[in-house]
Amino acid sequence: MKRGAVFATALLATTLLPSxxxxxxxxxxxxxxxxxxxxxxxxxxxxxxxxxxxKLSTDPAATEQVRRVGRRIAEATGRTxxxxxxxxxEDKQVNAFCLPGGKVAVYTGLLPITADDTRLAAxxxxxxxxxxxxxxxxxxxxxxxxxxxxxxxxxxxARKDPVVDxxxxxxxxxxxxxxxxxxxxxxxxxxxxxxxxxxxAKAGYDPHAxxxxxxxxxxxxxxxxxxxxFLSTHPSEPTRIAQIEAWMPEAMQYYRPR
Numbered sequence: 001m002k003r004g005a006v007f008a009t010a011l012l013a014t015t016l017l018p019s020x021x022x023x024x025x026x027x028x029x030x031x032x033x034x035x036x037x038x039x040x041x042x043x044x045x046x047x048x049x050x051x052x053x054x055k056l057s058t059d060p061a062a063t064e065q066v067r068r069v070g071r072r073i074a075e076a077t078g079r080t081x082x083x084x085x086x087x088x089x090e091d092k093q094v095n096a097f098c099l100p101g102g103k104v105a106v107y108t109g110l111l112p113i114t115a116d117d118t119r120l121a122a123x124x125x126x127x128x129x130x131x132x133x134x135x136x137x138x139x140x141x142x143x144x145x146x147x148x149x150x151x152x153x154x155x156x157x158a159r160k161d162p163v164v165d166x167x168x169x170x171x172x173x174x175x176x177x178x179x180x181x182x183x184x185x186x187x188x189x190x191x192x193x194x195x196x197x198x199x200x201a202k203a204g205y206d207p208h209a210x211x212x213x214x215x216x217x218x219x220x221x222x223x224x225x226x227x228x229x230f231l232s233t234h235p236s237e238p239t240r241i242a243q244i245e246a247w248m249p250e251a252m253q254y255y256r257p258r
Contacts, residue, residue: 044099051089077128094107110123121209
């Protein structure tokens, strides 16, 4: 059993060694097991499925706003090889997303909070950054890493009592979620905030609007029950505001009003 665990760990290590990438601007090293082409195709497939099941907004002005601001942000990233798409989905969710390859959607429930192009640019800068930093592929790779690690540990600690095995598996899974997966997710969200500030500045939008956006988001979230930050996939609004304030001098170096 222990030999099996050692073999699994060795196989994982040899698989990951050639899979390192570097996040633009931040310089963070990351492990991504998928090729970028695979990520892009997965993003395209998922995007098509989501749009097929969703109702696109029929508001021409709002749709054009999302596309107009999105095009400027996309241009600022320098990734002209991506087939960027920006859609507006009719839904009360206060949310937006970007899939690998530059497939972006904004929900109409977010627009009353953004209210103008500049705050919308803060949202789209953040979302676009997930694609630029290859967070989707990295997240899949991290999940595989955790799963293989859990499997190797289970093999090494294998017992004949199935009840004990289930208890150990549950504890390991909970520990991996709180100690690894959730912190990784929050780190990616923070990195997207960081990169997003720079991209919105390069696109000619004042990065200070990101602070206003998160103050408005915090106000909109008042009264809602949410888990503590260490059990969340995203940093809290106060954490995000503090981080954005720290990154602001860097972002302002790129800002040229249009």
